[in-house]
Amino acid sequence: MKWMLLILGVFVAMPVAFFVAVNLLATAEPPDCSKVRDPKPGMWQAADYDTRKDIATELSLCERLQGRTRGQVEALLGPPTEALTGSLRYDLSKDSTGPRDNWILYVDADGRVRDTRYVSTGFPG
Numbered sequence: 001m002k003w004m005l006l007i008l009g010v011f012v013a014m015p016v017a018f019f020v021a022v023n024l025l026a027t028a029e030p031p032d033c034s035k036v037r038d039p040k041p042g043m044w045q046a047a048d049y050d051t052r053k054d055i056a057t058e059l060s061l062c063e064r065l066q067g068r069t070r071g072q073v074e075a076l077l078g079p080p081t082e083a084l085t086g087s088l089r090y091d092l093s094k095d096s097t098g099p100r101d102n103w104i105l106y107v108d109a110d111g112r113v114r115d116t117r118y119v120s121t122g123f124p125g
Contacts, residue, residue, distance in 0.1 A: 033062035
């Protein structure tokens with residue numbers, strides 16, 4: 001009975017260990033925030049998916065947009081894909097065939113960015 005439990009434990013532990021190792025290796029280094037600058041105006045609109053993802057990652061991790069007004073954000077990134085009360089959504093893909101990844105900017109009652117989130121909802125179905 002102990003051998004069966006040991007074998008079962010190995011079969012359960014190995015995939016978990018593999019998953020953890022792969023995720024640790026695949027995790028990119030965080031950006032050096034002292035070197036992160038705002039993208040040039042118009043760069044977001046012209047950028048491809050990978051560049052938009054890089055911009056969103058750097059600006060979010062380094063909290064470069066926190067405290068800015070909607071007008072300041074739109075001057076930098078252009079109009080959002082969708083604006084709701086309390087949030088601005090920017091699609092990372094320019095067309096309907098790419099990944100359904102969104103960058104959500106949450107704004108407070110004064111209209112200033114308070115937080116950002118990168119949301120991946122997969123590919124179109």
